[in-house]
Amino acid sequence: MKSEIEKAYGKLNLALEVLGRRDDGYHDMRMIMQSVEFSDELTVTLNREDRWYAASNLRYIPSDDRNIALKAARLFFEELGEKNVGVDIFIKKNIPVCAGMGGGSSDGAAVLRALNRMTGKPFDAEKLRSIAEDLGSDVPFCVRGGTVLAQGRGELLVPTAPLPDCFIVICKPKFSVSTPKLFSRLDESPCRLRPDIDGMINALEAGSLRDVAQRMFNVFESALSPAKEIEKIKSAMLDKGALGSVMTGTGSAVFGLFETDSQALDAVKALLGSYTDVLVTRPVKALEI
Numbered sequence: 180m181k182s183e184i185e186k187a188y189g190k191l192n193l194a195l196e197v198l199g200r201r202d203d204g205y206h207d208m209r210m211i212m213q214s215v216e217f218s219d220e221l222t223v224t225l226n227r228e229d230r231w232y233a234a235s236n237l238r239y240i241p242s243d244d245r246n247i248a249l250k251a252a253r254l255f256f257e258e259l260g261e262k263n264v265g266v267d268i269f270i271k272k273n274i275p276v277c278a279g280m281g282g283g284s285s286d287g288a289a290v291l292r293a294l295n296r297m298t299g300k301p302f303d304a305e306k307l308r309s310i311a312e313d314l315g316s317d318v319p320f321c322v323r324g325g326t327v328l329a330q331g332r333g334e335l336l337v338p339t340a341p342l343p344d345c346f347i348v349i350c351k352p353k354f355s356v357s358t359p360k361l362f363s364r365l366d367e368s369p370c371r372l373r374p375d376i377d378g379m380i381n382a383l384e385a386g387s388l389r390d391v392a393q394r395m396f397n398v399f400e401s402a403l404s405p406a407k408e409i410e411k412i413k414s415a416m417l418d419k420g421a422l423g424s425v426m427t428g429t430g431s432a433v434f435g436l437f438e439t440d441s442q443a444l445d446a447v448k449a450l451l452g453s454y455t456d457v458l459v460t461r462p463v464k465a466l467e468i
């Protein structure tokens with residue numbers, strides 16, 4: 180039985196703007212997305228018994244078709260038109276759930292990449308991206324990762340210059356907010372401020388970490404009530420020398436960008452006094468498909 184290990188990288192939103200609600204219930208977005216080294220690890224094994232099963236080191240990760248990794252496997256073989264096949268997936272979950280770090284989306288994308296390789300690359304990057312679209316709005320980004328301007332529902336992707344290398348501290352407070360709920364709160368009271376996304380693209384082009392960090396902004400922070408805990412984490416990061424700090428996606432993880440490892444480690448130490456989910460990671464560049 181063929182088996183491969185694939186990493187599913189975490190995702191962060193360096194900037195996030197919601198442009199408005201669409202007729203299909205989704206929202207048009209404009210965001211700069213970034214993948215990071217911190218990852219889940221998936222073991223993907225083919226079987227010839229039409230058995231579709233997912234297991235994880237965390238008990239609450241579903242083992243049936245509610246699992247996006249398993250859905251990705253089924254969709255892949257549907258598109259390939261191959262029957263008499265099944266997939267077993269083991270997910271070593273590291274990325275915190277309900278964090279805004281795209282853990283589930285990235286697991287789905289990792290399965291698509293692994294299966295494409297294991298079956299002799301029948302699909303090109305564009306086709307994999309279009310399969311990913313049916314799995315969720317963030318999954319197309321997660322297939323390739325890197326630093327990207329994402330628009331539409333999140334599926335229209337334009338690569339930007341990469342985020343300059345840096346140390347990224349991520350802290351996930353215990354609370355989480357449902358994604359649809361946060362979207363509807365923003366519909367009711369839209370955020371008056373907007374991120375300078377074009378400025379951020381220019382800063383990426385210029386390779387200026389400082390200018391990127393200064394433009395980090397997420398409109399979802401305004402829809403959180405209370406946002407006190409998010410503000411507390413941001414202040415702790417900035418106190419320790421972060422060039423910028425912001426919540427990712429619909430939260431509740433907050434991250435900060437640091438120039439040096441010693442500043443990042445100081446921030447980790449300070450945050451560990453109040454939080455358990457604290458980690459330091461680095462940006463990753465786009466993957467070859």
Ligand code: C5P
Nearest residue numbers: 204205206315316317332333358359362
């Ligand atoms: O696409 P995905 O399944 O990740 O989206 C989860 C939910 O987030 C959607 O059901 C929708 O309520 C909301 N969403 C949205 N607009 C987007 C992406 C997600 O309203 N662009």
